[in-house]
Amino acid sequence: MSQDQLNAMVDLHGRFLSGRLGGRRAVLQNVDISALSLAHKDLRQVDFSNCSMLCMDLSSVNFQEARLYACDLSDSNLAKANFFRADLRGSRIEFANLKDANLDKADLRLGGINMGQGTSQQTSQHVNFRGANLSGAKLTGALASSADFTDALMNNINIMGADLRDAQLDGADLSGAQVTGANLHGAKLRDTILTGVDLSSFGQLDADLSEAITDANIGSSLQDLDEPLEQMIETHRLWVDTAGKEGRQLNLSGYDLRSLKELKKQKLTAIKAIKARFLGLNLYKVEMQSSILDNSDFRRCDMESADFRGSSFKGARFSHANLKNADFNPLLFGSGTNETTKRFNPCDFEGASLAYADLSGCNLRSANFKNANVAYANFLGADLRGADFSGAKIDNTNFDGANMDEAVMEIDRKSIFKLSALKDDEQ
Known part of the structure; x- marks a missing residue:
């Protein structure tokens, strides 16, 4: 369907809503309208069941009481969209932008998809919000049992009275969420960020919080340091400049660093910060070469042009x-002609999660990504020569324009260039 054809249908639907002659309710089923625009349109009560709606501009669209059963809205812009009482059962909304969207009383339960024309065979799937941006969205009273919000941005979301029983919230950021009366019975909350949330206000929270990040376990406060951080940084720089003869290495392991807001352009070479919380920090052009940062949390950080x-x-x-x-290139330690004293030290991301991260233009020669999660990561134009992706989770990962000479992959490389294939098909 073309944009002009879609616009004509929307015009007829507008006449239907206003009760004007010749109006007709918009009904699209099993149709691909991907990459088109319905921004700011009034589409109350439309039926777009089982449509492919990927990469669309749906910002500020009004889908009140619409039937969007089993639709695929992945990668679409749904900012400020209205889904009040919409039927989104079985829909897929992965990596979409739903910032400030209204899903009040929306139906987000399990739904079925027809497997083929002329057959009654169906497959059921849960609503998929993996990696989506739901910051500031409203899901009050939403029916979202068993929905998948893995790695979703849900900070300052309103889920008051929502049914999130058995929901998958691993890695989701619910910091500052309004949760009064929400039911999270049986929800999965591994690495879920629940800081700034009144856990006592949940309607039901019969879920395992042992691996969630809360105000109680986020980490040690910088106020607990033996001396001011600025002074410790100067002592650390002396330690670096004198090759350890003077000063002391900066060790921020286990600390909650969010109160710093930024460390941009700071020179922090060779620091140690294991299991530190850098959540949301501005690390623009920071220098942290040869540092030990294992198991630390850099979610939502701005690390553009940094030196690691x-x-x-x-x-x-x-x-x-x-x-x-x-810059995540290797460092070569040692000099001269004695090869036994030289040490080649590439960056190590083994077991790390880089899902939905933007690594475009990065230098990552010989980097170790063994068993890492790089689903939906963007390596556009990156230097990945000699990188090792053995056992890595590669799903919808963008390697367009990347230099992958001698890179180790355990899967057919054609399957990881999905974004390029989609663009080629559209042309």
Whole structure:
């Protein structure tokens, strides 16, 4: 369907809503309208069941009481869209922008998809919000049992009275969420961020919080340091400049660093910060070469053009982080002709999660991504020569324009260039 054809249908639907002659309710079923625009349109009560609606501009659209059963809205812009009482059962809304969207009393339960024309065979699936941006969205009273919100941005969301029983919320950011009366019975909450949330206000929270991040376990406060951080940084720089003869290495392991707001352009070479919380920090052009940052949390951080050469990030989390043009190349230690004294130190991301992170233009030669999660990560134009992706989770990962000479992959490389294929098909 073309944009002109879609516009004509919307015009007829507008006449239907206003009761004017010749109006007709918009009904589209099993149709592909991907990459088209319905921004700011009044589409109350439309029926777009089982439509492919990927990469669309649906910002500020009014889908009140619409039937969007089993639709695929992935990668679409749904900012400020209205889904009040909409039927979104079985829909897929992965990596979409739903910032400030209204899903009040929307139906987000399990739904079925017809497997083929002329057959009654169906398959059921849960609503998929994996990696979506739901910041500030309203889901009051929404029916979202068993919905998948893995790695979704849900900060300042309103889920008051929502049914989220058995929902998958691993890695989701619900910081500052309004949760009064919400039911999270049986929900999965591994690495879920629940800071700034009144846990006592949940309607039901019969879920395992042992691996969630709350105000109680976020980490040690910087106020607990033995001396001011600025002074410790100066002592650390002296330690670096004198090759350890003077000063002391900066160790921020286990600390909650969010109160710093930013460390941009700071020189922090060779620091140690295991299991530190950098959540949302501005690390623009920071220098952390040869640092040990294993199991630290960099979700939503701005790390553009930073220098992390030779550093270790084993088990670290980078979901939704901006790493554009950062330098993760190896460091070579030692000099002269004696090869036995030289040490080649590439960056280590083994077991790390870089889902939905932007690594476009990064230097990542010989980086170790063994068993890492790089689903939906963007490596556009990155230097990945000699990188090792053995055992890595590669799903809808963008490697367009990346230099992958001698890179180790355990899957057919054609399957990871899905975004390029989609663009080629549209032309």
